[in-house]
Amino acid sequence: MALTSGDVDLDAFTELLTPRGRRALAEAGELTGADPVVAATTLRKTYDAGLTSAALTQAGLRQRARAKFGADAGRMFFTPHGLEQSTRAEVAEHRARRLLALHGGAPRVVDACCGIGGDLLALARAGCTVSAVDTDPLTVAVARANAEALGLADRVTVSVADAAEVRPENYDVLFADPARRTGRGRTFDPMAYSPPWPVVLGLISRAGLACLKVAPGLPYEFIPERAEAEWISYKGEVKEATLWTGQGGGRRATLLPGGHTLTAAGVRAPVGPPGRYVYEPDGAAIRAHLVGEVAELVGGRLLDPMIAYVTADAPATTPWAAGYEVEDVLPFSLKKLRAALRERQIGNVTIKKRGSAVDIERLRTDLRLSGPNSLVVILTRILDKPSVILCKDLSPARITESGHPYDNRDLSIQP
């Protein structure tokens, strides 16, 4: 029986790597965007049904992979699951750079569950020698083909094996990005990760330096003692957390693509009444419990000790928070809010909420908006009282991949 991952199987993938397969793939690539029936009919004039289907599937995956891998996607190979689970290139590159900065030199890394190679390729490109394993033979074949395609084969070996067989003591660094999918879809429970959490912890305990990619929502109690936990957001969306062991503990938030990074300094922000500005910290800073540090950066205070909104009297420019200029603050009441928006002729609102149970879509309908103007409406608690803040967005909205606006200030690299 053929080994498959999504719509790709090992025999068909192996054929794609032959000269004839590569020609079929190149032709399929040129047909990207064409009507699928026309594309299949065109390829079928030269190739059999199996190769036609494999080439078209792979060309489609390359197209989808551009969002994560940029121009490299056009040379790489994927499976549907492998692409979905892979680390986006900018995040993998950031991690590889940090790993080299922490270790120095050209470390020998073992990747205990490499997938199609998102991380291992970035590590190899950064100068590491990487020995990788994965339990899935097709995924291993794809990772190998990717190392070859990107000219990294001399620094990479990939084998079919279980993570439990890896010997971290033979390497400088252990890397692991366990699968967070089960037969029933995504899992948020680390005990259901594959390889399982206890196996991963066992590997870490035998490694000098270890770097572990986990879900950003990993419960704090799973963070190993003396590990540094780093939350990473990309264009304003929290993508993942990385646990680093063997180099000191703490909490860190990093913004990509800018590369800004913030570490916990134990700042306890004061709490006080709304000022002229409100700031919403980036999700990575919130997950890393660095709201106090962000408040300090903008010279602000918290509106409520339990809620991640910061307020300040003076404007501040920071990549760490989206900023809003306050027009009015009201106790929460649908009637009062509707009247305030009508008076300002607001036909379009961006509604944000923290610490409020209000159903945003229902509220939007109930407000019966009309008028030419726009406003941001923040629903929150101020010293435990349900409140509404009417404000103007200070950062021109840019749209993330998943369609949410994100802070648009300069995200240039800091030293």
Ligand SMILES: C[S@@+](CC[C@H](N)C(=O)[O-])C[C@H]1O[C@@H](n2cnc3c(N)ncnc32)[C@H](O)[C@@H]1O
């Ligand atoms: C999240 S993916 C890795 C993605 C990779 N870091 C990348 O960027 O492409 C996890 C991989 O772990 C593999 N895996 C699951 N259980 C494993 C085990 N016990 N040993 C080794 N690999 C395993 C899966 O086949 C899957 O390819």
